Structures are given as structure tokens and as C-alpha cells.
Amino acid sequence: MKISKLSPGDFEKASAFWTSTRGMMGQMGTDSEQALATFLKRNPGLSFKVVDNDEIVGTILCGHDGRRGYLHHLAVAEQYLGQGLGKVLTDRSIEELRRLGIAKCHLFVDSRNSEGQQFWKSIHWNEQNDIRIFSHDIEYPSD
Ligand SMILES: CC(C)(COP(=O)(O)OP(=O)(O)OC[C@H]1O[C@@H](n2cnc3c(N)ncnc32)[C@H](O)[C@@H]1OP(=O)(O)O)[C@@H](O)C(=O)NCCC(=O)NCCS
Structure with missing residues (x-):
């Protein structure tokens, strides 16, 4: 088992992994190879x-x-749960943000994803109860 940087060439395997993982919020549009x-x-x-x-x-x-960090697509395969991999992956990204001088990091969790929320609570991330997310889909004219 080895941890290394994710690269664009990992798209196919990563995409298949995300598709098969429960609790992922990714939509196919935002998970394209180009994206x-x-x-x-x-x-x-x-x-x-x-x-x-x-x-x-x-x-x-x-x-x-440049100001805040954001985490996405934290996922660990079922057979590897509970071995500390989720925490190790999070720590690696936070360490890189620290190198860049970023002081705070946020993430979005589906409110139905209790497994994910339990994980973040276990590693002492703060749940923000006073924030609601508003989103807007930017439309593009079709040719
Ligand atoms: C969330 C997820 C990444 C955790 O991965 P993991 O490798 O099993 O987590 P770790 O082994 O690093 O656990 C770290 C801590 O969280 C706790 N934890 C992890 N999953 C938990 C759960 N479902 N319920 C309660 N505690 C949990 C562990 O007990 C551990 O606590 P400890 O340090 O006190 O022992 C994994 O369950 C997953 O891939 N879920 C599906 C995708 C998902 O929901 N991602 C998060 C989206 S925001």
C-alpha cells in the first residue's frame, strides 16, 4: 500500500473508484477528465x-x-476502512495547505452521510451549524 500524489493520468481508475464508493457527492459533470x-x-x-x-x-x-482550503472526494475502499487511511489522507492535504500558509480548510458533506460526518467529528473537525450553502448552475449557450 502506497500513498502518492494524484495526477491527471489517474482519472480512469479514480473515476471508477468514485463511482463505486458510497457517500460521494461528485456529479459526472464536475468529475470529467478535463475537470x-x-x-x-x-x-x-x-x-x-x-x-x-x-x-x-x-x-x-x-x-x-489563496485564502481557504477545500477538501473533496475523500474516500476509502470498504476493505480498507478503519485502518487510519482517511485520517492519513486528510493529514497529507492539510500539511500541504500549511506549507502554503492557508489557515483554514472547509469541506461539504451530504447531510444524509452519517458515516462521513462521524469521521469528521472523530478527527475533531468543527461542524458549522450556522452556515447554509447556496449554489448556482452557470448556463452556457449550446451551439
Ligand atoms: C469517511 C471515510 C473516508 C473514513 O475512512 P477511514 O479510513 O475508515 O477512516 P479512519 O480509519 O482514518 O478513521 C479515523 C477516525 O474516524 C473514525 N471513524 C471513521 N469512520 C467512522 C464511522 N463510520 N463512524 C464512527 N467513527 C468513524 C475512526 O474510528 C477513527 O477514530 P479514532 O481515531 O478515534 O480511532 C470512509 O468511511 C469513506 O470512504 N466513506 C465513504 C465516502 C465518504 O463519505 N467520504 C466523506 C465525504 S465528505
Whole structure:
């Protein structure tokens, strides 16, 4: 088992892993090969994968806007749960944010994902009860 940086070339395996993982909030539009490549180019060296027997068994995506960090797609394969991989992946991304001088990191969890919420509570992340997320889909004219 090895932890290393996630790269655009990992898209196919990572995408298959995310599709098969419960609790992921990713939508296919935002998980395209191009979107991942753009994300990793804008946020070099912050995202990681765990590989075992040539298969991806854990991932984390991490980005920042110069002020705050954001985590996405933290996931660990079922057979590898409870071994500390989720925490290790989180720590790796936070360490990279620290190197960049980012002082705070946020993430979004589906309110129905109690497993994910239990994890963040266990590793002492603060739940923000006074914030609601508002989103807007930006429309593009079709040719
Ligand atoms: C959330 C997830 C990444 C945790 O991965 P993991 O490798 O099993 O977590 P770890 O082994 O690093 O656990 C770290 C701590 O969280 C606790 N924890 C993990 N999952 C838990 C759960 N379902 N319920 C309660 N505590 C949990 C562990 O007991 C451990 O606590 P400890 O340090 O006091 O022993 C994994 O369950 C997963 O992939 N879930 C599906 C995807 C998902 O929901 N991702 C989060 C989206 S925001």
C-alpha cells in the first residue's frame, strides 16, 4: 500500500473508484477528465491517492483559493476502512495547505452521510451549524 500524489493520468481508475464508493457527492459533470486535470493543475501537489495491488483504494482532492482550503472526494475502499487511511489522507492535504500558509480548510458533506460526518467529528473537525450553502448552475449557450 502506497500513498502518492494524484495526477491527471489517474482519472480512469479514480473515476471508477468514485463511482463505486458510497457517500460521494461528485456529479459526472464536475468529475470529467478535463475537470480533474484543470483542478490538479490549479492545485498542484495537494491531492493524494492510496494504491494497493495497482488499484486505487483511497483518494482525497484538495484545492484552495489563496485564502481557504477545500477538501473533496475523500474516500476509502470498504476493505480498507478503519485502518487510519482517511485520517492519513486528510493529514497529507492539510500539511500541504500549511506549507502554503492557508489557515483554514472547509469541506461539504451530504447531510444524509452519517458515516462521513462521524469521521469528521472523530478527527475533531468543527461542524458549522450556522452556515447554509447556496449554489448556482452557470448556463452556457449550446451551439
Ligand atoms: C469517511 C471515510 C473516508 C473514513 O475512512 P477511514 O479510513 O475508515 O477512516 P479512519 O480509519 O482514518 O478513521 C479515523 C477516525 O474516524 C473514525 N471513524 C471513521 N469512520 C467512522 C464511522 N463510520 N463512524 C464512527 N467513527 C468513524 C475512526 O474510528 C477513527 O477514530 P479514532 O481515531 O478515534 O480511532 C470512509 O468511511 C469513506 O470512504 N466513506 C465513504 C465516502 C465518504 O463519505 N467520504 C466523506 C465525504 S465528505
